[in-house]
Amino acid sequence: MEDKLIEFLLGTFPDAEEIFIEEVAPIPGGFSRETYRFDARVRWADREELLPFILRKDPPKEAAILNTSRAIEHDLIEAIRLHTTVPVSRSYGYEMDPGVFGEPAMVIARMHGNGSTSDLFNGGPDEHQVDDVVRHLCEVLVELHSADISKIDAAGVLGDPRNVGIDTSSWDRYMDSTFDYYLDSYPSMDYDPGVAIMLDSFLTLRRQKPRPMRLSLVHGDFNPANFLYANGRVTALIDWENSRIGDPREDLGWMTTMDILSNTSVMSHPRDEGGFLAYYNKLTGLDITAEEVDYFTLFGTANIAVPVQAAIARRVAGEHRQFLHLYLIQASSATIPNLARMLNYPGVS
Amino acid sequence: MNTTPSIDDLLEGLIFAISDDIIPSLGDAKAYATAAMMQSVLQEIRQLLPVFDAYLVDEHNGMTRTLRDAAAALGDASGEAADHVRERASTLGQWSDLPAPPDREATTAAHRALGEALVATMLDLDVLQRAGDTRADAALDVVRGHFGPRYLRDVATVLVGAGMLGRG
Numbered sequence: 001m002e003d004k005l006i007e008f009l010l011g012t013f014p015d016a017e018e019i020f021i022e023e024v025a026p027i028p029g030g031f032s033r034e035t036y037r038f039d040a041r042v043r044w045a046d047r048e049e050l051l052p053f054i055l056r057k058d059p060p061k062e063a064a065i066l067n068t069s070r071a072i073e074h075d076l077i078e079a080i081r082l083h084t085t086v087p088v089s090r091s092y093g094y095e096m097d098p099g100v101f102g103e104p105a106m107v108i109a110r111m112h113g114n115g116s117t118s119d120l121f122n123g124g125p126d127e128h129q130v131d132d133v134v135r136h137l138c139e140v141l142v143e144l145h146s147a148d149i150s151k152i153d154a155a156g157v158l159g160d161p162r163n164v165g166i167d168t169s170s171w172d173r174y175m176d177s178t179f180d181y182y183l184d185s186y187p188s189m190d191y192d193p194g195v196a197i198m199l200d201s202f203l204t205l206r207r208q209k210p211r212p213m214r215l216s217l218v219h220g221d222f223n224p225a226n227f228l229y230a231n232g233r234v235t236a237l238i239d240w241e242n243s244r245i246g247d248p249r250e251d252l253g254w255m256t257t258m259d260i261l262s263n264t265s266v267m268s269h270p271r272d273e274g275g276f277l278a279y280y281n282k283l284t285g286l287d288i289t290a291e292e293v294d295y296f297t298l299f300g301t302a303n304i305a306v307p308v309q310a311a312i313a314r315r316v317a318g319e320h321r322q323f324l325h326l327y328l329i330q331a332s333s334a335t336i337p338n339l340a341r342m343l344n345y346p347g348v349s
Numbered sequence: 350m351n352t353t354p355s356i357d358d359l360l361e362g363l364i365f366a367i368s369d370d371i372i373p374s375l376g377d378a379k380a381y382a383t384a385a386m387m388q389s390v391l392q393e394i395r396q397l398l399p400v401f402d403a404y405l406v407d408e409h410n411g412m413t414r415t416l417r418d419a420a421a422a423l424g425d426a427s428g429e430a431a432d433h434v435r436e437r438a439s440t441l442g443q444w445s446d447l448p449a450p451p452d453r454e455a456t457t458a459a460h461r462a463l464g465e466a467l468v469a470t471m472l473d474l475d476v477l478q479r480a481g482d483t484r485a486d487a488a489l490d491v492v493r494g495h496f497g498p499r500y501l502r503d504v505a506t507v508l509v510g511a512g513m514l515g516r517g
């Protein structure tokens with residue numbers, strides 16, 4: 001892999017005289033991409049630098065959870081970096097030819113900051129920073145949701161990056177075409193009738209559309225593990241592969257779900273502002289209600305559940321034998337009581 | 350509870366994961382041997398699970414019968430030891446036979462068919478709800494009333510620890 005990385009980086013740094021790759025190591029965690037950290041010692045005629053990088057690689061096709069494009073992710077990250085102050089890693093490029101790294105891949109800068117965000121919660125060593133970090137996280141999200149879509153998505157590919165027929169010409173069309181996507185996908189994820197709560201949520205979402213809202217760029221996997229922090233500030237929002245045009249309430253709903261799954265409490269901070277939603281409303285004036293967040297918790301859960309459950313179904317059907325997908329059945333079950341509560345299941349409070 | 354994947358599917362997945370993701374990274378001979386032994390024990394569990402309940406019942410009933418038959422074979426043998434054998438035959442040996450456990454495959458197939466019927470019912474109720482028939486709301490509550498406590502019990506049974514592994 002080192003030789004391929006050198007070749008890739010020589011294309012990025014054409015003036016470099018020599019490049020040495022050091023300390024290549026896989027980064028554990030992250031369920032949808034294979035990630036490796038490495039350092040590149042780059043020697044120019046007049047200087048030498050040690051640059052920290054991450055290689056983000058697609059998993060084998062049959063085991064993939066989200067079939068998204070590294071090229072689109074690269075363009076998005078660079079557009080965010082150039083047109084906003086949202087902290088993101090610089091993307092140095094992508095290689096879509098699977099012959100090079102085994103699967104399509106991209107190379108991004110490795111940002112400073114602690115990625116073990118559980119350190120902020122439950123008596124962790126950085127718990128004293130949690131209010132400041134989450135305050136900044138909320139401000140970053142507000143800036144992302146306020147970004148000019150025409151600049152961020154000049155190529156117009158973020159309306160339907162999964163190529164499943166999503167129509168972002170209006171909020172209503174976006175919601176209706178997304179319901180169609182969820183319901184049409186159900187047979188591909190129905191590995192057991194016990195998954196029925198997902199079907200129930202898709203049908204309920206379609207019956208109970210909330211008030212419309214301006215569509216925004218959404219992160220799409222805004223969760224307690226997808227940021228780095230240092231000294232009370234977010235140093236990077238990471239993992240942009242599910243980013244797209246959508247309803248901004250989706251990110252709030254998904255964070256609510258992942259707070260439960262991750263045993264964290266992002267949504268309860270910053271405490272002096274009354275929590276994440278209250279601070280978000282203060283900054284945006286959108287007056288999003290807890291009921292709307294509940295709705296988009298269901299909606300956002302559905303958005304991730306469709307590809308995740310479909311990948312589990314492919315594993316159960318024997319199309320591949322990745323263990324992760326069996327583990328995800330257990331791990332994702334933690335969200336079911338919350339779904340049942342939001343759907344007003346009798347006996348679930 | 351979900352019947353798919355089955356307990357056997359999960360155990361087989363563990364055996365595959367040890368082969369595919371763990372053994373290739375092991376450099377230590379003892380660790381390699383332990384991994385292979387773990388696979389062997391997992392395979393033993395796969396073989397035990399389908400027959401465990403049936404064998405338990407079969408052997409229970411066989412042991413009560415054996416206690417009775419052994420005492421009968423003694424005839425009128427006398428002495429303290431013979432009395433002990435007859436005493437066991439008249440107490441433990443009189444326990445009732447246990448019924449054979451239900452056929453797991455048949456039970457699983459029936460469970461799945463009923464689950465699929467509830468899913469189909471949800472879809473039909475949605476058609477009625479969208480047409481404005483509020484009685485379908487009540488009917489959906491009945492279906493949800495079945496699934497709700499069941500989901501809570503399932504989650505309490507399968508969940509391990511707090512938080513998803515590998516997430517920051």
